[in-house]
Amino acid sequence: TWTDKGSYPNFLLKEINEQPQTSRAAIGALFSPVAEGSAADWGSALDRSAVKRVCFLGCGSSYYAGQVAASFVENLARIPATAEPAAEFTQRDPVVEPDCLYVLISQSGETLDTLHAHRFLRRHPVQVLSIVNVRGSSLDRESDASIPLYAGAEVSVASTKVVTNMQIAGLALASWLARADYGSKSAALLELDLALPILPTILADLLAGQDAEIRALAESVHAFRSMYYLGRGPSWPVAREGAQKIKEISYIHAEAYQASELKHGPLALVDPDHVSVVVAANDAGGQQSATLIGQIQARGGAVVVFSQHQDYEFDAPTVRLPAVHPLLDHIVMGVALQVFAYHTATILDRDVDRPRNLAKSVTVE
Numbered sequence: 430t431w432t433d434k435g436s437y438p439n440f441l442l443k444e445i446n447e448q449p450q451t452s453r454a455a456i457g458a459l460f461s462p463v464a465e466g467s468a469a470d471w472g473s474a475l476d477r478s479a480v481k482r483v484c485f486l487g488c489g490s491s492y493y494a495g496q497v498a499a500s501f502v503e504n505l506a507r508i509p510a511t512a513e514p515a516a517e518f519t520q521r522d523p524v525v526e527p528d529c530l531y532v533l534i535s536q537s538g539e540t541l542d543t544l545h546a547h548r549f550l551r552r553h554p555v556q557v558l559s560i561v562n563v564r565g566s567s568l569d570r571e572s573d574a575s576i577p578l579y580a581g582a583e584v585s586v587a588s589t590k591v592v593t594n595m596q597i598a599g600l601a602l603a604s605w606l607a608r609a610d611y612g613s614k615s616a617a618l619l620e621l622d623l624a625l626p627i628l629p630t631i632l633a634d635l636l637a638g639q640d641a642e643i644r645a646l647a648e649s650v651h652a653f654r655s656m657y658y659l660g661r662g663p664s665w666p667v668a669r670e671g672a673q674k675i676k677e678i679s680y681i682h683a684e685a686y687q688a689s690e691l692k693h694g695p696l697a698l699v700d701p702d703h704v705s706v707v708v709a710a711n712d713a714g715g716q717q718s719a720t721l722i723g724q725i726q727a728r729g730g731a732v733v734v735f736s737q738h739q740d741y742e743f744d745a746p747t748v749r750l751p752a753v754h755p756l757l758d759h760i761v762m763g764v765a766l767q768v769f770a771y772h773t774a775t776i777l778d779r780d781v782d783r784p785r786n787l788a789k790s791v792t793v794e
């Protein structure tokens with residue numbers, strides 16, 4: 430069952446390893462033509478033609494998942510999309526745009542900051558959609574349209590399998606927006622349809638086949654007290670979530686930056702006591718990543734690389750991940766960074782299920 434550790438030493442490792450199964454459940458339902466959770470279900474409550482922008486709102490890992498989802502919407506549907514922490518949104522007395530679809534994302538459906546943003550939006554004449562894991566939670570009950578996540582209960586404080594399914598839900602939303610725009614399915618959507626069923630297998634192979642390699646990389650960084658996670662484009666929110674995870678469970682200070690921003694300030698902190706995790710998706714930026722790595726090493730900084738380039742070698746310790754599809758690759762990268770954070774934390778003997786100072790769901794302001 431979801432709430433029994435079984436043979437795993439902790440819930441975090443169990444939940445990381447459930448992802449082949451939980452991602453398959455989400456893909457099966459969210460991309461089916463009819464199932465509960467399919468676009469036929471939540472999409473019928475929305476007016477696609479009125480959507481000119483999408484704004485994702487959530488807290489913590491759910492905010493970062495929203496930022497990844499925003500990049501999916503822009504990429505597939507060519508609709509401008511952004512993400513913002515839910516509490517910041519309400520606190521800045523925002524201009525609520527009538528042609529913007531607001532999407533609230535939450536694992537628990539009980540995070541007060543997210544509920545406040547939802548209640549605020551519902552007082553305005555705008556379309557609101559929720560992406561929520563816990564059925565029957567406050568956010569779920571208060572929503573006219575919501576995408577369920579099919580991840581099962583998540584017990585460990587650090588979110589893993591739910592973050593992955595939030596990104597799959599982001600893809601489902603992006604596909605729905607794109608399809609309604611182009612009438613029939615574009616080549617990009619057909620490609621995604623073909624690749625999606627392979628994702629759970631890719632995750633299973635990664636979890637079984639690359640665990641030892643990732644653990645070795647974790648061994649090499651666990652003694653550092655400060656880390657950068659560097660990614661470009663859609664890899665940046667993936668890097669942000671990676672840095673969040675390592676902070677939460679290993680207590681190593683970690684910040685994510687866009688790779689291009691390193692030279693504009695953060696480079697000042699790079700020295701032999703500092704390690705950078707380079708998140709290199711299989712994009713056209715292989716040479717840029719090589720240059721970035723050189724810039725860090727020239728200042729004596731340590732570097733480790735998670736690369737999806739299939740024919741590009743970096744001059745630094747590298748875990749090479751499979752590249753299957755330009756959008757799904759980000760989800761695979763996210764899972765590899767979860768495994769990396771997990772090993773780093775267990776090498777440091779942290780209580781990974783109950784990190785200090787944190788709660789699974791924050792129901793106060």
Ligand code: G6P
Binds near residue numbers: 488490537543587
């Ligand atoms: C807490 C947890 C985070 C989580 C955030 C949002 O701060 O420690 O791991 O991402 O809440 O939770 P939600 O349930 O709304 O996704």
